[in-house]
Amino acid sequence: MADARLKSRLGILLERLGEHSTQSIPAACRGWAETQAAYRFLNNGKVDARDILDGHSLATLGRISREPVVLLVQDTTFLEYVRDAGKHDYGTLRRSRREEYLLHPTVAFTPERTNLGVLGAYFWQRPEEPVGHLRAQRPLEEKESQRWLLSYELACQVRRLCPQTRVVSVADREGDIHEWFLDAAERAAEEQAEYLIRAKCNRRVAAEGGNSYLWEAMRAAPVLGSHEVALARQPGRTARTVRLELRARRACFNKARRPGGNLPPVDVEVLYALESDPPKGEEPIEWMLLTSIPVKDIETAKTLLGWYRSRWEIEIFFRVLKQGCRVEDLRLETPERVERALAVYLIVAWRIHHITRASRERPEAPCTEVFSDTEWETVYLLQKRRKPPSKPPTVRQLTRMLAQLGGFLARKGDGEPGVETVWRGYMVLQQSLQALEIRDAVAARKCV
């Protein structure tokens, strides 16, 4: 049911878009109007949250159309809510219920990792009881894997609507689905978005030199050259520079078995990056990437690897979203309400992600790059309690002030504010802006 609903929503939105050129879509880069509209909605139960997401998606599409390359990254995150089962609580009999929601958004990034916004989100609730019957399990898996294909479909629509932009649908290992490669291969060029997916399965392939398996075939492929990348520190791994050997070739994936009949074989371009000299005792770093883009030379290989690595930014976006959901302390009774609130938080998370990134990457830039005048002046008034200066503060200064509204103490040694205090500060700002708006509306009525 959710699938059909999602399809029709996207269908309606994109049909509507198809009637206009993307040039007519307002592309407010700062996005304050979008987030304000989203928050306003929270107090209005009559509006469908997806209408709000549609407005944001439209603005995102406008931003996409102005970029030469856009990565449409899709991924799934799990959201859990624990709440009391019964309305009546007699103190001793307290049963809590765990609910698991899956959220699968499509988020647009530039190759330089600027978050352009959320294009759509697939949302569903896992059945409460684990699925015991094998008979029921299969359709569930199939249903859940549909989300990757739906997001690719969305990427293809964006490709059609933004002919100046190179649109690349990006997914991690879960997106390694035969149906996806087939779908892409069957599309006309002007309706085919590129794809870039990390391989999960060691499939049987037919490549030059006979049949073999994917990893084997790629280890035997000619080396295009080598490339160094810096790996950030991660739990259990120190930061280090990695030297990779890049190999590429076209491979034909054998037909895939499915209950309703076999799927035909399909051609895929493969890029394999393997660490050539890993430190003693460590597994070599590797990326096996499946793509629609022919990898003819080392430059293309480096570019594609960089695009794939930008996928990481959606994990950061999820972190922001989850922190935000915690800040907002969801107490919602029905899946519909959770869904509506999440639509709002997706937009707010995009905004917070954008602001915190800018304050780290371009700290000395004027804050007007990411805040509207009303926004930054209001933050200044609330925080400093004096008239805002004529020259706007820097992005870093204003982000700190915003976080201070959310409880950041800004003492020496506190470092940069985290997502949580920025989010809280942002809620205070939104409420203040709404109060100002109401005051103006009331004043205007008096004048009549």
Ligand SMILES: [Mn+2]
């Ligand atoms: Mn994933």
